[in-house]
Amino acid sequence: MKLIRLRDEDTVDFKKYMQESFQYGYESVYGKDKSQVLSEKDIDKSLNNTKCHSYEMIDDNNEIIGGVIVEINDDNINHLDFLFVRVGVQSKGIGQAIWKEIENIYSDTQIWKTCTPYFDKRNIHFYINKLKFKIVEYYNEKHPDPNMPEDIYAEDDGMFEFEKEMTK
Numbered sequence: 001m002k003l004i005r006l007r008d009e010d011t012v013d014f015k016k017y018m019q020e021s022f023q024y025g026y027e028s029v030y031g032k033d034k035s036q037v038l039s040e041k042d043i044d045k046s047l048n049n050t051k052c053h054s055y056e057m058i059d060d061n062n063e064i065i066g067g068v069i070v071e072i073n074d075d076n077i078n079h080l081d082f083l084f085v086r087v088g089v090q091s092k093g094i095g096q097a098i099w100k101e102i103e104n105i106y107s108d109t110q111i112w113k114t115c116t117p118y119f120d121k122r123n124i125h126f127y128i129n130k131l132k133f134k135i136v137e138y139y140n141e142k143h144p145d146p147n148m149p150e151d152i153y154a155e156d157d158g159m160f161e162f163e164k165e166m167t168k
Helices: 008-030 040-047 094-105 121-130
Strands: 002-005 052-058 064-071 077-085 111-117 134-139 159-165
Touching: 002 094, 008 040, 008 052, 008 064, 008 077, 008 121, 040 052, 040 064, 040 077, 052 094, 064 094, 077 094, 094 121, 111 121, 121 159
Parallel strands: 077 111
Antiparallel strands: 002 052, 052 064, 064 077, 111 159, 134 159
């Protein structure tokens, strides 16, 4: 498998697989849901951000098995917007391989930041135990993230903010 820049011809599938992955994570906790957990609008916001860089992890058959979107800033404090592994191929080290490549590509990064919903124990485990991020903030209705819309906490869903300080 290898991590490559997102190819234009793969954008539709990339977004579909990302949405399926996020939906799977949500439904594994809350059960089937007809609403879309991750909107195409949210993905497009990152894809169209000039500071963001998108990559797809492909297998030996050139099939997308995961992907990532990162925001790269001038101050070397960068943000992981989205990281996903395609449903059906999780727990095979693909997410870790994606992240290892991102750290290599952006080796000047001083701090990585990201966030994930409080309910997603699998993601929390992944960021803390596998990638060595640390929780730095817990946003919820009583302590909202100033950069997020207020209605995000309508279902009492909080978000953990993570940081990883890089050492050289």
